Amino acid sequence: MASISVHNSLKPGPAVAFVPKEQGKVSWYACGPTTYDLSHLGHARNYVSTDIIRRILMHHFGFQVNFVMNYTDVDDKIIIKARRNRLLELEKEKPYSSGQARDLVFKAFGAYAKSNLPLLLGDDSAELTESNYQQRKDAAYSRVLSGGTLSGEGKPSDAEAKVKMHLNNMDSAARALQNSTGLEGAEEVLLPYLDSLYKETIDTSDQTIFTDLTQAMEKAFNDDMVALNVLPPDAVTRVTEYVPQIVAFVETIIQKGFAYEADGSVYFDIAAFEKAGNTYARLRPESKNDKTLQEEGEGSLSKSLEGKKRSGDFALWKKSKSGEPYWPSPWGLGRPGWHIECSVMASDKLGDQMDIHSGGIDLAFPHHDNELAQSEAYFHKCDHGEHTWVNYFLHMGHLSIAGSKMSKSLKNFQTIQDALATTYTARNMRIVFLMGRWNDGVEISPDMRKQADSWEATLDNFFTNTKAKLSEADAPTDGIKDLSLAEGGAKGLAGELEQAKKDLNAALSNSFHTPEAMQILLRLVRDANIYMNDKSIQPNLQAVEAVARWATKIVGVFGLDASAQPPYNGLGWASEGAATSANVDPKTAVKPYATVYSAVKEEVQGLSIAEAAVQALLDQQNPDAEFAELEKTGDRDVEKLSLPYIRATSRLRDELRGIVSSATLEPKTKQAILALSDRIRDYDLTDLGVQLDDQTDKPSLIKFVPAARLRAAREEKAALLAEKAKQKEEARKARAKADEEKWAKAKIPPQEIFKSDAKYQDWDAEGLPTKLADGSEVPKSQVKKLKKDWDRQKKLHEEYLSKFGATS
Structure with missing residues (x-):
């Protein structure tokens, strides 16, 4: 087993040796989503990065990984979202008049401003209205809206992002x-207002009000993870399925003297925990007394709970108030605290110690620190020292936008669904994340996107070209598995491959350093491209194939091919939609290719070409029989299955191109052949995702490229040609206009050109001015210039007479 180091949040600083408690096996608990809303790109960053590390451990280093993840399906955010949604539904069912509805929105408008944007209320006694809102907004928050901070100092952060979110909500309500x-349009300001009025009226004995929301969001999250090619957990836990175990866990902590009950709630006693020799806030000691983070960790519904001995003590069990879900407990009706749920579920699945616990960096304090404390309290044994519940804490860096963490609560996010529909492919998004360290924060920039696009295009073109060259050479379909040192230039490429393997292993051993691994892979592929395209040698395709197959293995390990399965012994990654097409019946899958061949064959027969080579192809080619033999092998690779039809079509086209210069062909037939040849290449096969590269004295090279990309290239080419034609026509018109103006001027005899000029009043016999309009003599300095102009006009007029004649 390789020697691996990893950045461990429990031991800040350089990466430390990774030594699982059981050789060859890794136990891992990951904090899953709080299922109250759709997941966004920040979640994608967390779960994709986690998936990448998991895949590297499993498929590169060979560990057996037991991966457990939870769903938080009871939480303050879930309660508030579900309850408010229900209250809004009820409100919309009421028979409000327009005046009553407006009055409700107006009250909510003011209440929202008072709670979240107090500067809008102003210093005067005038009430905030939709009429004076914009003026007050500009006066109070112009600095934030223009990219500054509330204080006027430093850089914008979450506080400014939150102000912008609240202002957006107020904008909608004002409209x-x-x-x-x-x-x-006023829902966002109405929801908290309605909650403040009616939250206690909601009957929570029927918990479907909450489960309907959490189950829908859990399904949406799972769909997102499938779309992002994130491996499913080995085990999933949900808080609502663990309430009895949570109660028992809390009881044990109380019995050990590390928690206390107060007014129906139970709090963790930090002082008692530390007095027993334990350490609190091991992950973020500097945040131990951060009241803002402590309050966020407790949840917005817990502010009114009383009985804490100290402000830092956190809830293990919360007394439920009206309008909140509840379960029975020795302390009365209540619900689990946020942190306790993970301790109980992780311990149930992985025991009193696990190798890895992971989550987003924003969970380090208080969530993970509180998890550690209460779990170590639960497993604490007198005279045994401090218990180690987690050996390695991995925290994924968060994704930021305009300097602020991407967050549901800040509403500065793009959902995963929207991102995949409009901006990214799953592969492209994963490449972006691979280009950053998993434990570093990242703000996706245009430069980062450009680098990711370039990396993907380089690998994609390499795989496409390698497969095309192998197909052209009729190389064995199963390929090779390893590269032995070949002769000539291939020996150097083989050495580069072996060095790349060592370098990549070193990079991944260094706390899963994927940015370095991506560069190693890119350099090797570029070297292979240079070797493959070297005109001075005959490239050894076996050497190139070995590089392509190793690159395929690594991109498979990184999860960049949703269709691939370990041990990733294929060649190249599948195009978008390949996983779906792989499940299609072979005859159905190849039907479009067969249809194209039949149509082309029929058109060629219709041309009645006498050339023997063309007739031989028409008579001898039998792609149906070739396909039937391939089908018998059980292969479901659509590219391989369709090759008989594509090759047959390409061969016919190549022969047609070869005879088009024949003297025996009629001009009309030549035109038809050229048109058919272009159409086959640019439309028939392009629309099926097949690119034909014409080669001199060789058959066309067949490449499989996503049809959307080929169509986009075709449209771009057409647009470029149209633009050139437009420019050419504009140039023609400009020349025509210039000619028209030239000959219009040339038509005038030189004796007449100055006589229409009001600057002069007298001319000599040849029409040259002698006196100015005021009666004075034309200055000698002008006479010379006027004579030159007269001579030019004489020459131009003579040209005109020569071209058009005296009568024109």
Whole structure:
């Protein structure tokens, strides 16, 4: 087993040796989502980066990984979201008049400003209205809206992002008031207002109000993870399925003297824990007394709970208030605290110690520190020293936007669904994350996107070209597995491959340093491209194939091919949609290719070409029989299955191109052949994702390229040709206009050109001015210039007479 080091949040500083408690096996618990809303790119960063490390451990280093993840399906955010949604539904069912609806929105408008944007209320006694809102907004928050900070110092952060979010909500509500749209458009300010009025009226004995939300969001999250090619957990836990175990866990902590009950809630006693020789806030000691983080960790619904001995003590069990879900416990009706759930579920699945615990960096304090404390309290034994519940804490760096963490609560996010529909492919998004260290924060920039696109295009073109060259050479379909040192130039490429393997292993051993691994892979592929395209040698395709197969293995390990399975012995990655097409019946899958061949064959027969080579192909080619033999092998690779039809089509086209210069062909037939040849290449096969590269004295090279990309290239080429044609036509018109103006001027005899000029009043016999308009003599300095102009006009007029004649 390789020697691996890893950045461990429990031991800040350089990466430390990774030594699992059981050789060859890794136990791992990951904090899953709180299922109250759709997941966004920040979640993608966390879960994709986690998936990459998991895949590296399993498929590169060979560990057996037991990966457990939870779903938080009871939480303050879930309670608030579900309850408010229900209250809004009830409110919309009421028979409000337009005036009553407006009055409700107006009250919510003011309450929202008072709670979240107090500077809008101003210093005067005038009430905030939709009419004066914009003026007050500009006066109070212009600095933030222009990219500054509330204080006027430093850089914008979460506080400024939150202000912008609240202002956006107020903007919508102001428009609703101005346009008299009733409740529509004002939902974000209405929700907290309705909650403040009616939250205690919600009957929570029927918990479907909450489970309907959490189950829908859990499904959406799972769909997102499938779309991102994130491996499913080996085990999944949910808080609502663990309430009895949570109660028992809390009881044990109380019995050991590390927690206390107060007014129906149970709190962890940090002082008692530390007095027993334990360490609190091991991950973030500097945040131990951060009241803001402590309050966030407790949740917004817990502010009114009383009985804490110290402000830093955190809830293990919360007394439920009206409008909140509840379960029975020795302390009364209540619900689990946020942190306790992970301790109980992780310990249930992985025991009193695990190798890895992971999550986003924003969970380090208080969530993970509190998890550690309460779990170590639970397993604490007198005279045994401090218990180690987690050996390695891995924290994924968060994704930021405009300097602020991407967050649901800040509403500065793009959902995964939207990102995949509009901006990214799953592969491209994963490449972006691979280019950053998993434990570093990242803000996706245009330069980063450009680098990711370039990396993907380089690998994609290499795989495409390698497969095309192998197919052209009729190389064995199963290929080779390893590269022995070949003769000539291939020997150097083989050496580069072996060095790349060592370098990549070293990079991944260094705390899964994927940015370095990506560069190693890129350098090797570029070297292979140079070797493959070297005109001075005959490249050894076996050497190139060995590089391509190793690159395929690594991109498979990194999860960049949703269709691939370990041990990733294929060649290249599948195009988008390949996983779906692989499940299609072979005859159905190749039907479009067969249809193209049949149509082309019929058109060629219709041309009645007498050349023997063409006739031989028409008579001898039998792609149906070739396909039937391939089908018998059980292969479901659509590219391989379709090759008989593509090759047959390409061969016919190549022969047609070869005879088009024949003197025996009629001009009309030549035109038809050229048109057919271009159409086969640019439309028939392009629309099927097949690119034909014409080669001199060799058959066309067949490449499989996503049809969307080929169509985009075709459209770009057409647009470029259209632009050139447009420019050419504009140039023609400009020349025509210039000619028209030239001959219009040339038509005038030189004796007449100055006589229409009001600057002069007298001319000599040849029409040269002698006196200016004021009667004075034309200055000698002008006479010389006027004579030159007269001579030019004489020459131009003579040219005109020569071209058009005296009568024109």
